[in-house]
Amino acid sequence: MRTVLITGASRGIGAACAKEFAANGYRVAIHYHNSEEKVRLLCGELMTAGCEVMTVKADVGNSAEVNRMVKEVEARFGKIDVLVNNAGIAMQKLFTDTTDEDWDKMIATDLSAVFYGCRAVAPMMIRDHSGCIINIASMWGEVGASCEVAYSAAKAGVIGLTKALAKELGPSGIRVNAVSPGVVMTDMMAGFSEEDVAALKEDTPLCTLGTPEDIAHAVVFLASDKARFITGQVLGTNGGMII
């Protein structure tokens, strides 16, 4: 049985990934930061469905906590076959209003966290000569978004990291890919008005916004053996919003 560790699995895209991996027979390590109650409910749901699960709490912007998180999962499940670096924050702000603290928090949570996660699992994956890492980027990391410069920079960094790491770890039997969502209806979209959401929908060729499940399907596919020849890729899941 394969084990997956998903960061930020308490809600949104991460929680949908946890359910989809569980439905595909994986043992699931659910990481969270503050949403303890949500994780308790999700865990109960997956256990009732017969899935082997564990929960682990960490601030992904802190390398010591990420190392401890990976050790906890390894101690309980023996290994990690798939790492999904999904936890993240968004920030809409004028570039000129962005403070050092804003920038540092964004880079720590959305970019350094991916580096810490990959570095923590790489030795065991190299040892096993197998493994798969999927990093959740964003279409704004591909094309840039006005008033989201820090977020776009962090996500562009995730894409660069993914491509470089795929080259470095490929010979060790490890695949590294990114999934790059468009607009997905989660808590992250809470700050957007109904008009903003309608406008985003109108700008999407498929005339609909994404669901967390849409992203989870892409992630589970990339983790599967059906994707055995795919590495270093950025899989756009955006309804055609950027092509």
Ligand code: NAP
């Ligand atoms: P969400 O619903 O806001 O959930 C964010 C998750 O990240 C939560 O599980 C949260 O944990 C965790 N998290 C945040 N800060 C953390 C920290 N410092 N340490 C550990 N965990 C932390 O977000 P989402 O929409 O599902 O987004 C998931 C990923 O997809 C993110 O990387 C995001 O950038 C990316 N994405 C989202 C969209 C979109 O439209 N929604 C589009 C493109 C890309 P707790 O709740 O436990 O605190």
